Amino acid sequence: MSEQGRTIESVRRANLGGILAIVHREGPQSRAALTEATGLNRSTIADLVNTLAGYGLVEERAPDPSHRVGRPSPMVAVHPRVVAIAVNPEVDAVEIAAVGLDHGIRVVERHPQDDLISPEDVARLVARQIDDWRAGDLADACILGVGFAVPGLVRSDDGLVRDAPHLRWTDAPLRDLVTAATGLPVVVGNDATLGTVAEHLFGAARGIDHVVYLNGGASGIGGGIIVNGMPVAGAGGYAGEFGQNRPGIATLADRRARDGVFEDEVSRARLLSVLGLTRADDRELAAALADAASQPSVAGEVDRQRRILATALANAVNVLNPSAIVLGGFLSVLADLDTESLAAEVRAQAMPPCGEDLRILPAELAEQRLLIGAGEAAFAEILSNPAAV
Template sequence: MNGRTTAGNNLDTVRRHNLSIVLGIVHRRGPVARSVLTQETGLNRSTIGALVAELVELGLVVERDPETSNRVGRPSPLIAANGRVVAIAVNPEIDAVTVGVVGLDARVHRRVRYPTGHVPTAREAAAIAAAVVDGLRPDLAAATRVVGVGVAVPGLVREEDGVVRLAPHLEWAEEPFAAELAAATGYPALAANDASLGANAERLFGAGRGASDIVYLNGGASGIGAGVIVGGEPLTGISGYAGELGHTLVNSSGIRCHCGAIGCLETEVSQRSLLRVLGMEAADNDELARALSAAVARGDASVIAEVDRQLGYLSTALRNATNVFDPERIVLGGFLGALHALAPERLPAMVAEQALAASAERLSIVRAALGSDILMIGAAELAFSPLLAAPAS
């Protein structure tokens, strides 16, 4: 009897594991044929059929008729993640709180940016997010399931409980923001560093797709954050704080950073400095990119000098990242992507001149592909993670 019980438990464990694998493939790849699932998993057709049927019954995937083709034989049905299974994404910033609704198919259904006009406290940000979620009830009512809330925070977040240890630009310290947000919205909430979530989003759905070793840097109003993917897995460190490349040394004669060090990347390369030479008070990434491009095209000497200065310090940081992590791809988001786009061949050449030749020979530097959706998708992926790990739970 004990043997039968153990065998039954083992079979159930294998089934649950296989459900997770199949759902993960469909979630990451988009609509795929059953035949693709059999090839990628190594499972037989009948097993795949049973797993898909269970995921359909759970409401996590849907079957679609295949597109017409000239291939002989009956075409395999397409399996797609159910976009009506959704997560709520939240991103508090220094001047706004952005809330989105993202489907299991990685599509952003809605994104609402609520300007604050000041740096919100953690309690304010949670209240604002809850109010926006209330306003999104019609969108949520159309969902078959809301799995919870994922939060992208520009700061150090303790992995196990979502406590924001330090978010200097938000002026938050030791804030249990995930718990506050869960209490305010009524949904379970998970929080992590925004750049780490952005790195994962680009790895799964954007410019990092297909690469197993990635360094992602994002530049925004709150400074420069980074996330590192090693062997296809996020590099988190013992408490979830790894990847703070915004605080790597690039200028030993620079100014003191808020972290206490001298010459950090985010003090030398900043959105604020670019806006200042452009004569702008504020701009989103697309507006900033257009303004930079126009100023460089007309030969604005002050803008060109600032771009040159920032690219020089950025190349030093990327040299460090290249030598330390040996990545296949460096992905640049936010205003860093806009800087790179001004002359896409220039930054790779600058990095190659400084980095170890062996580390740089296979490196590519690209602009992030997900644009303004990146943190919504990254935060939603955090909220989806328990479901993807255990679809039948």
């Protein structure tokens, strides 16, 4: 192919990806709206939409009847058949979902685990779940791939799980194991990093260009960073491991883990222990904390964790100067007890210019944030090159 041919092909590929990304992220759009958003002419938009429809990635629907001025324009929407499988392996359960290209959850199953599950067993579990869904709920679906949100360090170029300490996975070739078991393309990423992407595209951080995200889960605390509207991954893909920082603890009485890191001190397990529970999801944890708020042991542990959390957030504010901090998982539960006082504590410990306009926001996507982020990772290739379908 000539250089000109390659250039024309790359421009067309970019235009196809651009239109697909718009309807993926913004929802159904009229052809007229796509023309305005892209700057392309109407005939080009019609050709591109027809191509995407031919790939089975979008469909055209009847015009919105509320728009009565001028000639009606068909609505372009992602095709409901197109899904990715999203997986979040944790110490207490493996959650598997089918995420639509419209970022809606089609179906989800939670597989509780009494013991730590191995990478090999996760691959087999995912393959069985996909087979079951293909015979039922996803019988007519087009499954583009599998995205994994793993609580650990994941090498970005090949999906090798270098270290997931709570799962006890070391140098686990998860991508290759799941590809072999399912026959599907697989993308593996850190859970909090993928949660950051989901919240930035579709949740609390939508439209905010400078964000720090911290996620608190059963395996500890991870995080992600958005700078100038772009996620920061780091040289190997390991950026955002806030949970491994050494915590700033003002008084010795607040320390629980000698030589421990941030996630050893601010911990879901410690909250569950003081409540006398063995397990609880975020909603159950919030309800239990509310019911036991008058108990001195519970109130004391909550206050201790919030003090340490405020210092950790202030350190992040000083280093990164975000517009917003988004908290997910049990960290959101802690913050929601009194968000304004937590924000005040953070500002009190941060440099005043860095914290003066800071907002602390709960993750909007709730328990779906990691699954939507994993789905987004699986959709990345098709969004950049729709012809790859």
